Amino acid sequence: MFPDISYSDLKDLGALNTGQEIAGQPELWLKTFQFLTIVKDELRRFLDPLFQKPGLQILFTGAGTSAFIGEVLQGVFQKNLGLVSRAVATTDIVTHPEYYFLRQTPTLLISFARSGNSPESIKTVELANEFCDDIHHLIITCNANGHLAQKANPANSFVFLLPPEANDQSLAMTGSFTSMLLSGLLISRLDELHLLEGTVETLADYGHKVLSQYALPIKQAAQLPFKRAVFLGSGIFQGVARESHLKLQELTDGKVICKFDTFLGFRHGPKAVIDSETLMVYIFSNRRYPQLYEMDLVKSIYRGQKGIFGIAISESELPGIKPELKIILNENHTSLGEEFLTVVSVLPAQMLGFYKSLFFDLEPDQPSVSGAISRVVQGVKLYPYEQKLEKA
Numbered sequence: 001m002f003p004d005i006s007y008s009d010l011k012d013l014g015a016l017n018t019g020q021e022i023a024g025q026p027e028l029w030l031k032t033f034q035f036l037t038i039v040k041d042e043l044r045r046f047l048d049p050l051f052q053k054p055g056l057q058i059l060f061t062g063a064g065t066s067a068f069i070g071e072v073l074q075g076v077f078q079k080n081l082g083l084v085s086r087a088v089a090t091t092d093i094v095t096h097p098e099y100y101f102l103r104q105t106p107t108l109l110i111s112f113a114r115s116g117n118s119p120e121s122i123k124t125v126e127l128a129n130e131f132c133d134d135i136h137h138l139i140i141t142c143n144a145n146g147h148l149a150q151k152a153n154p155a156n157s158f159v160f161l162l163p164p165e166a167n168d169q170s171l172a173m174t175g176s177f178t179s180m181l182l183s184g185l186l187i188s189r190l191d192e193l194h195l196l197e198g199t200v201e202t203l204a205d206y207g208h209k210v211l212s213q214y215a216l217p218i219k220q221a222a223q224l225p226f227k228r229a230v231f232l233g234s235g236i237f238q239g240v241a242r243e244s245h246l247k248l249q250e251l252t253d254g255k256v257i258c259k260f261d262t263f264l265g266f267r268h269g270p271k272a273v274i275d276s277e278t279l280m281v282y283i284f285s286n287r288r289y290p291q292l293y294e295m296d297l298v299k300s301i302y303r304g305q306k307g308i309f310g311i312a313i314s315e316s317e318l319p320g321i322k323p324e325l326k327i328i329l330n331e332n333h334t335s336l337g338e339e340f341l342t343v344v345s346v347l348p349a350q351m352l353g354f355y356k357s358l359f360f361d362l363e364p365d366q367p368s369v370s371g372a373i374s375r376v377v378q379g380v381k382l383y384p385y386e387q388k389l390e391k392a
Helices: 007-013 016-023 025-051 065-081 119-130 145-151 173-186 192-195 197-213 213-223 237-251 288-302 338-344 347-359
Strands: 057-061 084-087 107-113 136-143 157-161 227-231 256-262 278-282 308-312 323-329
Touching: 007 016, 007 025, 007 173, 007 213, 016 347, 025 136, 025 157, 025 173, 025 197, 057 065, 057 237, 065 084, 065 107, 065 173, 065 237, 065 338, 107 119, 107 173, 119 136, 119 145, 136 145, 136 173, 136 197, 145 157, 173 192, 173 288, 173 338, 197 213, 197 278, 197 338, 197 347, 213 323, 213 347, 227 237, 237 256, 237 278, 237 338, 237 347, 278 347, 288 308
Parallel strands: 057 084, 057 107, 107 136, 136 157, 227 256, 227 278, 278 308, 308 323
Antiparallel strands: none
């Protein structure tokens, strides 16, 4: 639980679910590892033959936060498995399926879903079955009773169910995002899963440190009068930056307008967004090579308009940069695999959004005053795909 807010206060503030779900993530990661260990052999029997198929393409999909998981994983899978992998949101596939599916190309569609009931996720599975002659589905979901889990065809599908705690009850996805992301990272190295338990334990330690040692400084940052926020992350961390920007924006009901970019990409025009009311959040890699580019960008920002406040998230101390708040995950000079660092790097944004929501007198569990956004998207009408399908 958040160290500065009691259980009863969280309940009174309409923040109990969100607070518990953010604070419970380190334990959820450990449990996710245990759940995956139980089904490892069965999952390997499903995946191994697919990975041997010549020309197999892997597509990661989901809507909103669930789509951003794939943005992190696409490079990780390609690097670890040597297979062409890319992320395409269900919200892109539903309107233009012909641009993403190839009829004669073996395809593994990996769907991420908290509820499994989003209309676009359901439609994407249907379109994949329609457009591809050789299609298989790996469904990673937090809801055993959702449509994706219940309607999966055992002939060409495998459903991995996250622990029940991953099925966030609040509007904002927090533990669901990080646990589904972690499961994807582990699946990309399924053959060596037994060697990764210590990695997940270290990851949980990092999470506990952020929650216990940085809650107060993050709360103080949230109380600053910023109206904009920018999150930067390079490579696989761009998906983390994107999820971070959404968390703060949705938990504040759009009162804080957020952007995301890569460190290098930010120079090419988007840097103009920084003004005296802008919060800057820098999500660093733990590899020296990308850090060179990342630190250069931060130094250049601090030579000009630097915004109202800067937060740097890094595994270890980075000399030469002096943001107003440094969130350092490990001061013992040991290193977590870069891809696993993505899981914990989103926690500060979740906490920032939580505290900023309370600062605006919103209820973090249901921050949307107008009801413009909801836990499961509403109002999407699905249509049959009527265009004649052409052979790819």
